[in-house]
Amino acid sequence: MQRVVITGVGAVSAFGVGINALWDGLSAGQSRVAAIRNFDVSAFQTQVGAEVPVAAINSAWISDHLPTSSPLLAQLEQAQQRGLWRDRKTAFAVLAAAEAWLMAGCGMAEREAGLSLALGLEQAFLEDFAPGFTEHGIHWQCPPKPQVAQAIRYRSEVDLGAQWLTERLQLRGPNVVNVSACAAGGLAIAQAAAWIERGQATIMLCGGADSMLNPFGLGGMSRLGAPSPRNQADACRPFDRRRDGLVIGEGAAVLVLESEQRALKRGAPILARLKGYGSSQDAYNPSVPHPDGGAAQRAMQQALLHAAVLPQQIGYINAHGTGTVLNDLAEARAIRRLFGPVAEQPWLSSIKGAVGHLMAASGAIELAASLLAFQRRILPGTAHHQMLDPQCEIRILAEPTAAESAYVLSNSFGFGGQNVALVVGAA
Amino acid sequence: MSLPVYVTAATVLCAGADSWRGLAARIAAGAVLSPSTQLQASHGLVWAAEIKDIPAKWDVEPRMRKWMSYPARLAAMVLNQLCHESNWSSEQRAAAALFLGVGASGCPISELTQMLKASIQQQQFELTRFGGAGLAACSPLLAFQLMNNFSLCHGAILTGLAGPNSAFFSRGTGTVAALAEAYWLVASGQSELAIAGGADSALHPVTWSQLVRDSWVACGLVPGEGAAVLALSPERQRALARLERVQFASALAIQSGLTEFLAAFGPVDPQRDWLVLAPWGPPARQLLASFSHTFAAERQVDISAALAETLAAAPALAVAVALDLLASRAQRVWVASAGIDGGVGLVLLSAG
Numbered sequence: 213m214q215r216v217v218i219t220g221v222g223a224v225s226a227f228g229v230g231i232n233a234l235w236d237g238l239s240a241g242q243s244r245v246a247a248i249r250n251f252d253v254s255a256f257q258t259q260v261g262a263e264v265p266v267a268a269i270n271s272a273w274i275s276d277h278l279p280t281s282s283p284l285l286a287q288l289e290q291a292q293q294r295g296l297w298r299d300r301k302t303a304f305a306v307l308a309a310a311e312a313w314l315m316a317g318c319g320m321a322e323r324e325a326g327l328s329l330a331l332g333l334e335q336a337f338l339e340d341f342a343p344g345f346t347e348h349g350i351h352w353q354c355p356p357k358p359q360v361a362q363a364i365r366y367r368s369e370v371d372l373g374a375q376w377l378t379e380r381l382q383l384r385g386p387n388v389v390n391v392s393a394c395a396a397g398g399l400a401i402a403q404a405a406a407w408i409e410r411g412q413a414t415i416m417l418c419g420g421a422d423s424m425l426n427p428f429g430l431g432g433m434s435r436l437g438a439p440s441p442r443n444q445a446d447a448c449r450p451f452d453r454r455r456d457g458l459v460i461g462e463g464a465a466v467l468v469l470e471s472e473q474r475a476l477k478r479g480a481p482i483l484a485r486l487k488g489y490g491s492s493q494d495a496y497n498p499s500v501p502h503p504d505g506g507a508a509q510r511a512m513q514q515a516l517l518h519a520a521v522l523p524q525q526i527g528y529i530n531a532h533g534t535g536t537v538l539n540d541l542a543e544a545r546a547i548r549r550l551f552g553p554v555a556e557q558p559w560l561s562s563i564k565g566a567v568g569h570l571m572a573a574s575g576a577i578e579l580a581a582s583l584l585a586f587q588r589r590i591l592p593g594t595a596h597h598q599m600l601d602p603q604c605e606i607r608i609l610a611e612p613t614a615a616e617s618a619y620v621l622s623n624s625f626g627f628g629g630q631n632v633a634l635v636v637g638a639a
Numbered sequence: 640m641s642l643p644v645y646v647t648a649a650t651v652l653c654a655g656a657d658s659w660r661g662l663a664a665r666i667a668a669g670a671v672l673s674p675s676t677q678l679q680a681s682h683g684l685v686w687a688a689e690i691k692d693i694p695a696k697w698d699v700e701p702r703m704r705k706w707m708s709y710p711a712r713l714a715a716m717v718l719n720q721l722c723h724e725s726n727w728s729s730e731q732r733a734a735a736a737l738f739l740g741v742g743a744s745g746c747p748i749s750e751l752t753q754m755l756k757a758s759i760q761q762q763q764f765e766l767t768r769f770g771g772a773g774l775a776a777c778s779p780l781l782a783f784q785l786m787n788n789f790s791l792c793h794g795a796i797l798t799g800l801a802g803p804n805s806a807f808f809s810r811g812t813g814t815v816a817a818l819a820e821a822y823w824l825v826a827s828g829q830s831e832l833a834i835a836g837g838a839d840s841a842l843h844p845v846t847w848s849q850l851v852r853d854s855w856v857a858c859g860l861v862p863g864e865g866a867a868v869l870a871l872s873p874e875r876q877r878a879l880a881r882l883e884r885v886q887f888a889s890a891l892a893i894q895s896g897l898t899e900f901l902a903a904f905g906p907v908d909p910q911r912d913w914l915v916l917a918p919w920g921p922p923a924r925q926l927l928a929s930f931s932h933t934f935a936a937e938r939q940v941d942i943s944a945a946l947a948e949t950l951a952a953a954p955a956l957a958v959a960v961a962l963d964l965l966a967s968r969a970q971r972v973w974v975a976s977a978g979i980d981g982g983v984g985l986v987l988l989s990a991g
Contacts, residue, residue: 251766252766252767253770254767254770255771256770256774326889333744333785333787334744338754338755338764338769339764341751341755341759341764342759342764343762344762345755345759345762349752350748350752350755350844352679352844352847352848353680353681353848353851365848365852366845366848366849367743367744367845369743369849370744370787370808371980375980378889378890379891383891384892385892386816386887386888386889387812387982388807388812388813388816389808389813390805390806390807390808391741391788391807391808392788392805392806393786393788396788396806399805403805406820406823410823410827427766427769427770431769431770431773431774432781432782433782434774435774435777435778435779435781435782436779436780436781436782436783438782490803491804492801492803493737493792493795493800493801493802493804494796494801495733495795495796495798495799495800495801496796497796498706498783498789498792498793498796507801514803626788627782627783627786627788628783628788628789628791628792628793628795629795629796630791630805630806
């Protein structure tokens with residue numbers, strides 16, 4: 213079995229474009245939850261989110277943030293004409309991938325890479341339905357308004373970002389889009405690692421991108437009652453006794469995974485090692501996790517087993533920690549059972565109070581954040597956490613803390629009961 | 640370690656079929672496809688293969704249906720039926736892996752229409768109206784109806800399948816990726832039971848409008864819908880077929896060498912091998928033509944011609960047809976699928 217290493221990482225988050233923006237913001241204990249600006253939310257129940265600081269995405273904004281040598285610079289304008297940037301997450305995926313590709317020193321020889329990308333729901337463009345909508349309903353064959361790109365009408369395509377990246381980077385390896393909701397990012401990374409371990413690939417681009425900060429996404433989540441009802445900067449308070457819901461974020465994180473052999477041969481920088489992964493399914497209820505966190509525990513146990521790492525060797529847990537009452541409690545119970553009493557547990561934090569819940573990209577951005585532990589020897593804190601829920605027996609970090617960690621565990625537990633855990637080790 | 644992998648159970652549901660047994664013969668006799676619904680395309684009416692008769696005992700309870708998109712309902716039904724027929728214990732189900740190829744999100748049109756009605760005035764969509772009255776007009780469960788992964792999750796919840804799992808978006812190859820993952824887990828000894836398949840509907844109006852817009856319908860694609868799931872296990876005793884190999888490749892990889900990709904499977908025996916094709920429209924059929932020409936014409940089945948285009952379900956339905964061929968007349972069946980993304984999947988099965 214091949215050993216898997218991380219040789220590149222890129223990120224786009226509410227802290228801005230770039231992994232350093234993410235790491236700097238988390239290291240400083242900052243939060244970017246604020247009023248949503250990219251569309252008028254005055255009539256919406258939920259009005260705050262963790263938004264990437266750009267109102268309208270276009271090819272100029274993307275090219276401004278791409279390295280001058282990036283192969284992803286080509287055809288940005290044509291992509292805009294086709295309407296690709298209407299779906300915000302597509303641009304986020306491109307920028308995160310570009311950064312990871314550059315950091316890993318990838319070039320023509322790396323085009324044998326595969327792609328395992330987590331993508332969120334298609335973005336719906338409700339305004340596209342308006343022409344021809346009558347009392348009889350939707351007129352599907354009504355011609356679109358001239359300024360609406362024919363290619364992206366009514367809704368974007370699920371794999372838009374993956375298609376574009378594959379074409380532009382000429383990726384020839386195994387290619388898959390994971391749509392497992394909040395677990396998708398972690399599962400996409402696990403899949404990439406699996407293919408490398410088995411020898412089915414030697415290098416993979418993997419991660420996730422999502423944005424539900426659009427009218428339909430925000431509205432649907434609000435209707436579900438998942439976001440906090442408080443439109444405040446501290447709307448998301450993971451594991452806090454006063455927690456009352458999540459905050460929607462947006463962004464992307466992409467990593468380059470390689471076989472250690474390949475990375476060493478070409479002199480690629482090794483940031484960390486992807487040691488293990490595990491997944492499970494609650495098989496319980498569509499809207500809430502199993503209260504005892506049993507399936508979440510199994511995912512973590514499998515990851516540790518796969519990594520050949522004992523619970524006491526874990527130095528930090530990046531929790532899923534959404535800030536919802538039930539999810540945090542279920543996760544805390546699973547952690548308590550697996551790691552023992554609080555005093556014996558590793559430090560734990562959730563970054564969702566800082567960057568929001570990136571849904572399909574959450575597992576990816578959180579793994580990228582966890583690399584702080586190795587790159588800067590800092591463990592991120594839990595923004596807006598002040599009073600630990602006594603039912604959550606965990607060793608929570610409220611503030612960023614300097615610490616050494618040999619191994620990190622990153623959790624993602626999704627809507628529908630899909631669970632994934634990743635174990636990452638120092639280089 | 641590489642254990643043998645067997646297909647030990649399968650369930651299918653599509654227009655004209657709720658069993659894989661006898662399906663190949665019915666396709667050969669032209670007895671399956673009877674397009675039953677007309678859809679409005681930009682160039683006129685087009686026939687579509689809609690599932691008209693859902694077996695009553697298969698269907699999920701009405702109170703659960705409101706949580707589900709239509710593909711999720713199809714997936715839940717076939718998974719439930721698979722578990723019912725296989726009689727697995729609760730422990731077996733709890734450990735079983737599940738990988739599903741799924742399609743685009745599926746908002747019920749009634750919900751969408753209600754929402755738009757409250758949000759649009761004089762053919763202008765108004766954000767302020769949407770944020771208030773528009774959202775209030777739709778079900779609180781809308782998000783769960785939309786999410787593509789719920790095609791997997793509802794089935795898992797209904798059946799207690801609680802092992803490793805993933806939902807892959809599929810334009811064809813995603814479903815083969817699901818099958819490949821299930822295959823690998825069993826072959827490596829990590830799972831004793833892994834279930835894989837696909838579920839989708841090309842009749843959803845938004846999906847349909849995209850197919851029309853992208854000219855797939857104009858070049859002959861007949862929209863269909865369906866779901867198919869297969870159980871894989873190292874247990875020879877219950878084998879319907881042996882799954883020899885599963886592989887898929889992206890469009891770019893194929894461009895540089897379809898022949899090389901196919902050659903990795905070993906030679907075709909035109910005297911005894913059968914081929915089941917699941918090509919997404921004429922371009923995909925063309926892509927696979929060089930491969931299909933190595934088989935005798937009378938030993939080929941094109942499921943898109945017989946079952947219509949079932950999108951993410953197609954490769955899994957094709958494998959189910961292969962099972963029937965193996966049960967009745969074939970020793971070895973190749974299943975070749977090519978998706979809209981140009982990717983190619985290849986599955987090789989032999990008589991168990």
